[in-house]
Amino acid sequence: DTREPVTVIGLGPMGQAMTTALLGAGHPVTVWNRTASRADAVVAKGATRAATVADALAASEIVLLSLTDYQAMDDILSTATDSLAGKLIVNLSSDTPQRTVEAARWLSDHGARLLVGGVMVSEELVGTEQSYVFYSGPRDSFDAHEATLAVLGRPDYRGEDHALAQLYYQAQLDIFLTSLAAYLHATALLKAAGVPEPTFAPYATEMFDMVSYFLRGIAEQLERGDYPGDGASVTMMGATADHIVGASDAAGIDATLPRAVQSYYHRAIAAGHGGNGWPSLYEVIRKR
Ligand code: NDP
Structure with a gap:
């Protein structure tokens, strides 16, 4: 041929x-x-x-x-x-x-x-x-x-829309770049306490695998705009976001990324989503 x-x-x-x-x-x-x-x-x-x-x-x-x-x-x-x-x-x-x-x-x-x-x-x-x-x-x-x-x-x-492939690419890289930065931040947090990088690596891998489990059914919630609060509420996860920022500051490492995440939680709580599930952060993200 x-x-x-x-x-x-x-x-x-x-x-x-x-x-x-x-x-x-x-x-x-x-x-x-x-x-x-x-x-x-x-x-x-x-x-x-x-x-x-x-x-x-x-x-x-x-x-x-x-x-x-x-x-x-x-x-x-x-x-x-x-x-x-x-x-x-x-x-x-x-x-x-x-x-x-x-x-x-x-x-x-x-x-x-x-x-x-x-x-x-x-x-x-x-x-x-x-x-x-x-x-x-x-x-x-x-x-x-x-x-x-x-x-x-x-x-x-x-x-047909020329922008689409670029947007799909960027959406995938949005997840990728943010996740990789989060991994580095988490590793630095433990390193500040004396934990060697290779000691934490298998736990990080386990968490990356667990994230895809947490995504099951979430897209349908986002599409419906309905965020059941059973399990992980915004208030509960927001408290953890505060603790990560506090731990990062105490460790003397850069906290830009956890502060951005904390900001989503604070604003979702202020908008009345405290009792909803974490996917309700979507409301804050979609309306700048
Ligand atoms: P490089 O930056 O290594 O290659 C860039 C190429 O662009 C080179 O051939 C370079 O020419 C040329 N170039 C840049 N500016 C000019 C210019 N003004 N005039 C003429 N030629 C120019 O990139 P990669 O090969 O790594 O990636 C290419 C694309 O693929 C990028 O858009 C990247 O985002 C994407 N991509 C890359 C991945 C990867 O793993 N690397 C993965 C997925 C996508 P010269 O050799 O003369 O400098």
């Missing part, structure tokens, strides 16, 4: 991993990177180095971008706008939903289409079973190239 040619622009860790996966699946891959030497490793594996951005665009109908942000896309593609017509630009770079929507308009003005992607795994997992990627943008473009995109990881199409 003949695999469609793919162009990859941007050869940071992610772009290199994607190029390697595509080559492994038998796709001819043309690459371009601002710092040309960063292409050496994938060229050694069989990728073709394009001398210019225009050459890179000319090589394939489907062009993957793996860049720091959307500004990098503007910087690169504005040097070759005459070569954009008819291309499907699949931008797998992170940025705000607003920038994503603007980029779709700009590309459309130059006769190209934008499919937005959010890769949900780190570079070493690209192309493996665990890998999945959110996409949004024109459905027909997604359908036409789904088999190629599947090489990177399970494609998860979220809708």
